[in-house]
Amino acid sequence: EVQLSVSKRGLFRRLFDETTTETTTCEWEDCLDDTLGDRLQAMGISRRGFMQFCAGMASLMALPPSMGPAMAATLLAMPAKPSVLYMSFQECTGCLESLVNSFPSTRANSTSIENLILNLISLDYQETLMAAAGEQAESWRNQLIQHPGYVLIVDGSIPVIRQNGVFLPSPYFVSGGQSGVERLRSAAENAGLVIAVGTCASFGGLPKADPNPTGAVSIGDLLVNLGLGSKPLINVSGCPPIAEVITGVILYYLTQGKAPELDNHHRPKMFYGETIHDECYRKEFFERELFAERFDDANARKGYCLLHLGCKGPVSHNACSTVKWNQGTSFPMQSGHGCLGCAEPDFWDLNLGSGKGFYVPLPPGSFEGD
């Protein structure tokens, strides 16, 4: 039986270890033809392994324990995979790399978590991953967006020309003969949900950093300007975002049929509700006022707090201290570097929390608990 008391930090390692090695014969008698249950059975994933996965995800998302079985039941009975379009604009492809390369296996029949997630959705369009190109790809995209209700995932910011408060198409981004503005408008109009993945899509990111030579704007700002501000939008910020956070948000939407509770930056509170500092294992040194003053001094070697070396953890909201990176292996402070605040608006302009530079300390008294 699943131990829901497992810490978030150890959760994903447990999920990987236990779900991926599960080989017992499963009982799927409750599943109807063409459901997710059938597909997972064909992959050799046991019911027990899947239940463990759902219970673990519920715990990670701070949902009540009863939600694990409820999520599993919803997913197993799901008759069709929701269609997902993933479109890229002004970006570096780091967000997609984070998603597809953060898991141990991408083999077609692997029973690892990433295939579990990819079997929950139908990733119908992704320029980097799909084999189709040119007119064939454009034709496919144009067909897909005729069917309302799909999930639109976007990474990258979009360049615009500002004219009397209106965002007009800019020649800095053109794909398939369409500007970024037109491309987003046509894809967003029929979308049931828009997920902006990465800090560029969520807040403008590096392209928007001063002096913003292309006139880049975030997906949220552009949707509002295009009159699509009522479209449900989730920002999954980070440079890049944590892969498990991206998949967790998708899973929540699939099982709950709605976006999770969001903060004032449209980020899901379940992953961005606490600061990096809140859960940082170096916090005991912070509270005892034990700080590293240089990256190579004796205090740094003792693992003391990195606040004086510019750590922005106290003003940065993300799940790095709990979920960590690379299947729970580590995160910036564990490798000896402070947080840069990569999931916050305008962090590339180096003035997050008025610490004016990546290595400039936050001013005394500038954050709660200081």
Ligand code: SF4
């Ligand atoms: Fe950790 Fe940075 Fe907070 Fe220090 S200031 S406890 S290193 S998050």
Ligand code: F3S
């Ligand atoms: Fe980004 Fe800070 Fe995490 S720089 S990766 S939010 S520790």
